Amino acid sequence: xxxxxxxxxxxxxxxxxxxxxxxxxxxxxxxxxxxxxxxxxxxxxxxxxxxxxxxxxxxxxxxxxxxxxxxxxxxxxxxxxxxxxxxxxxxxxxxxxxxxxxxxxxxxxxxxxxxxxxxxxxxxxxxxxxxxxxxxxxxxxxxxxxxxxxxxxxxxxxxxxxxxxxxxxxxxxxxxxxxxxxxxxx
Amino acid sequence: xxxxxxxxxxxxxxxxxxxxxxxxxxxxxxxxxxxxxxxxxxxxxxxxxxxxxxxxxxxxxxxxxxxxxxxxxxxxxxxxxxxxxxxxxxxxxxxxxxxxxxxxxxxxxxxxxxxxxxxxxxxxxxxxxxxxxxxxxxxxxxxxxxxxxxxxxxxxxxxxxxxxxxxxxxxxxxxxxxxxxxxxxx
DNA sequence: ATTGTAAGTAAGTGGTTACTTACATAGGAG
DNA sequence: CTCCTATGTAAGTAACCACTTACTTACAAT
Numbered sequence: 487x488x489x490x491x492x493x494x495x496x497x498x499x500x501x502x503x504x505x506x507x508x509x510x511x512x513x514x515x516x517x518x519x520x521x522x523x524x525x526x527x528x529x530x531x532x533x534x535x536x537x538x539x540x541x542x543x544x545x546x547x548x549x550x551x552x553x554x555x556x557x558x559x560x561x562x563x564x565x566x567x568x569x570x571x572x573x574x575x576x577x578x579x580x581x582x583x584x585x586x587x588x589x590x591x592x593x594x595x596x597x598x599x600x601x602x603x604x605x606x607x608x609x610x611x612x613x614x615x616x617x618x619x620x621x622x623x624x625x626x627x628x629x630x631x632x633x634x635x636x637x638x639x640x641x642x643x644x645x646x647x648x649x650x651x652x653x654x655x656x657x658x659x660x661x662x663x664x665x666x667x668x669x670x671x672x
Numbered sequence: 673x674x675x676x677x678x679x680x681x682x683x684x685x686x687x688x689x690x691x692x693x694x695x696x697x698x699x700x701x702x703x704x705x706x707x708x709x710x711x712x713x714x715x716x717x718x719x720x721x722x723x724x725x726x727x728x729x730x731x732x733x734x735x736x737x738x739x740x741x742x743x744x745x746x747x748x749x750x751x752x753x754x755x756x757x758x759x760x761x762x763x764x765x766x767x768x769x770x771x772x773x774x775x776x777x778x779x780x781x782x783x784x785x786x787x788x789x790x791x792x793x794x795x796x797x798x799x800x801x802x803x804x805x806x807x808x809x810x811x812x813x814x815x816x817x818x819x820x821x822x823x824x825x826x827x828x829x830x831x832x833x834x835x836x837x838x839x840x841x842x843x844x845x846x847x848x849x850x851x852x853x854x855x856x857x858x
Numbered sequence: 859a860t861t862g863t864a865a866g867t868a869a870g871t872g873g874t875t876a877c878t879t880a881c882a883t884a885g886g887a888g
Numbered sequence: 889c890t891c892c893t894a895t896g897t898a899a900g901t902a903a904c905c906a907c908t909t910a911c912t913t914a915c916a917a918t
Contacts, residue, residue: 489864489865500673502775503775503776504776505691505693505772505775505776506695507691507693507694508776510904510905510906511905511906511907512905512906516811516852520865520866521865521867521912522864522906523863523865523866523867523907523908524864524866526906526907527865527866527910528866531906531907531908532796532906540834549782580721582775585771585772585775585832586691586771586772586773586774586775586776587772588772588832589688589689589771589772589831589832589834590689590690590691590694590772591693596833596834598722599832600833603828603833611803616854620790621703627844627845627848628852630825630845630848631821631825631845631848631849632853633819633824633828634822634824634828634845635817635820635821635824636820636824637824637828638819638820638821638822638823638825638827638828639816639817639820641824641827642823642824643818645775646771646774646775646782646785647782647785647786647789648775650784650789658813659813659816659820661816662810662813662816662817663817666817666855667852669852671793671916696874696875696876697876697877698876699876706895706896707895707896707897708876708877709877709878709895709896709897710895710896711877712877712878713894713895717876717877718875718876718877728903732872747906786905
């Protein structure tokens with residue numbers, strides 16, 4: 487692991503635990519096992535380091551790399567739900583950072599957030615349109631409901647309350663959600 | 673409005689826009705039109721001011737004061753959904769503060785958040801159990817789905833993206849959600 | 859052997875911030 | 889009139905923090 491990577495990883499950890507303002511460059515450098523001077527030589531400023539962290543650990547590429555499952559009916563929704571959920575969980579720290587800074591910082595994080603939502607909804611829409619024969623408008627509403635429920639559940643339980651939700655619980659949640667959206671039919 | 677109230681209101685505004693660490697006591701005092709010394713005389717410390725803001729502007733009492741509607745089927749879910757959503761919206765700033773500080777600060781905000789979720793789910797459970805004849809386990813899952821979708825939609829759109837969602841859009845969302853949960857039956 | 863690169867150490871700079879101290883003022887209650 | 893309470897002004901303190909400067913060290917390539 488290069489020095490730059492070690493610093494990025496340390497910054498990722500600090501920012502997710504303490505937030506941008508709560509993190510000191512000294513702390514990051516210490517955690518990375520380098521001197522503070524090195525940090526500034528490699529990244530220029532704290533803000534730039536933050537930007538690079540957001541780019542480096544973004545969940546967006548993970549979402550983009552999900553291949554829409556093929557199959558029929560409800561099962562497909564469950565499948566995509568599980569895949570998305572596991573991506574979110576793998577990047578929980580990234581989402582922590584994003585959500586705690588999105589309201590405060592200068593639109594820096596807000597852009598990233600908007601792009602995250604777009605990516606998520608695009609993915610869902612492609613799956614939904616292959617499974618449900620409905621007009622675009624209704625489809626988009628269902629995508630919103632599905633996406634909001636998935637995202638709301640994850641953030642509320644795992645990000646904000648810090649719980650570790652078991653796979654079974656996640657599966658139950660996603661099954662109930664998917665069946666509801668499908669119209670109750672199995 | 674007493675001096676204390678003016679300071680509380682100013683602090684509420686600052687904290688919600690800039691976060692706890694991003695807010696300076698000087699800024700709060702200036703916005704409240706009082707001297708910084710007065711602020712410290714009345715609140716002792718910035719942390720204590722923050723605590724009082726969380727108590728003073730909490731959405732939890734609003735949720736508790738919602739009376740579970742009576743009626744039948746889906747309409748009741750739509751009704752409670754709309755009521756909850758309008759409470760959340762009225763206290764958007766409070767939720768901004770809560771969500772941006774819940775991961776960072778010393779569990780201060782986390783307790784409040786947990787209590788918020790409990791209140792919300794208790795309210796929903798009481799409504800759901802009067803409308804849907806289902807075993808407790810399934811009921812709780814449906815409450816989770818409903819609550820997560822409502823909360824996820826609100827936070828994602830209004831808090832994190834800063835959008836102002838129109839009443840019609842909110843209503844459409846809640847109708848689709850409620851009908852899905854009810855099992856599609858009107 | 860020389861040079862270049864990546865890193866460290868030490869020391870500081872300039873600015874900010876929460877919070878304090880000391881003293882003044884203005885208005886109402888007794 | 890006199891005290892009390894609420895507030896203000898001015899000045900300062902101690903700590904912290906992002907970031908810089910100047911110089912050094914270690915090592916690898918040429």
